Amino acid sequence: MLYELVKSARSCRGFDENVKLSREQLEALVELARLSPSSVNLQPLKYYISCTAESNEKIFVLTHWAGMLKEKKLPYEGHRPTAYIVIFHDTSITPATPAFLKDAGIVAEVMYLGAAEMGLAGCMIGSFDTALMQQATGTEASLLPVLVLALGRADETARLTDIPQGGSTAYYRDENDVHCVPKRSLEEIILNK
Numbered sequence: 001m002l003y004e005l006v007k008s009a010r011s012c013r014g015f016d017e018n019v020k021l022s023r024e025q026l027e028a029l030v031e032l033a034r035l036s037p038s039s040v041n042l043q044p045l046k047y048y049i050s051c052t053a054e055s056n057e058k059i060f061v062l063t064h065w066a067g068m069l070k071e072k073k074l075p076y077e078g079h080r081p082t083a084y085i086v087i088f089h090d091t092s093i094t095p096a097t098p099a100f101l102k103d104a105g106i107v108a109e110v111m112y113l114g115a116a117e118m119g120l121a122g123c124m125i126g127s128f129d130t131a132l133m134q135q136a137t138g139t140e141a142s143l144l145p146v147l148v149l150a151l152g153r154a155d156e157t158a159r160l161t162d163i164p165q166g167g168s169t170a171y172y173r174d175e176n177d178v179h180c181v182p183k184r185s186l187e188e189i190i191l192n193k
């Protein structure tokens, strides 16, 4: 089941804006993050939940989507995420170091898969301006935004494709606007034969 969930949970950049997410649903995802592993068990990550039109708009305008498909201007108008969880590093607990970026990756993935299990979809967004995100969320300077998880109900389709060894990993859209995500083969990524 986990294999099927991971396989189907593609980064989503087109959402059904009629499907709103509740604060309770988002808190249930943060609960998954809370229970996740943390380097030295310091748990320096904090979460800002957004599921109102007003806060969603403030966050959306700061996020950059599908850098490899800039001409598409994704998500399309009327197909934006209906919720966000912004992951912050609380530097009053411990300074932000690469070790804790790993923590952020772990919690992002568990919330992403948790959303998929709820029938939702998401996209991790690392491309945004830190200072503007602090301003938009009204958080103090000691709270460093590290990753945004955009969420909603998918209204686009995506599929995985294989790439020949040495081929491009660049994602693309096919003639039907299906988002295609090339993945390296198992043979290529396992180092010891």
Ligand SMILES: Cc1cc2nc3c(=O)[nH]c(=O)nc-3n(C[C@H](O)[C@H](O)[C@H](O)COP(=O)(O)O)c2cc1C
Pocket: 009, 010, 011, 012, 013, 064, 065, 066, 067, 123, 124, 125, 126, 127, 128, 147, 171, 181
């Ligand atoms: C840490 C991280 C940051 C990402 N940042 C962005 C981003 O800023 N904008 C975006 O559109 N996608 C972003 N993505 C999504 C990747 O583009 C996506 O994972 C990749 O294309 C593979 O597609 P898949 O997630 O469907 O396997 C990010 C993914 C990760 C793991």
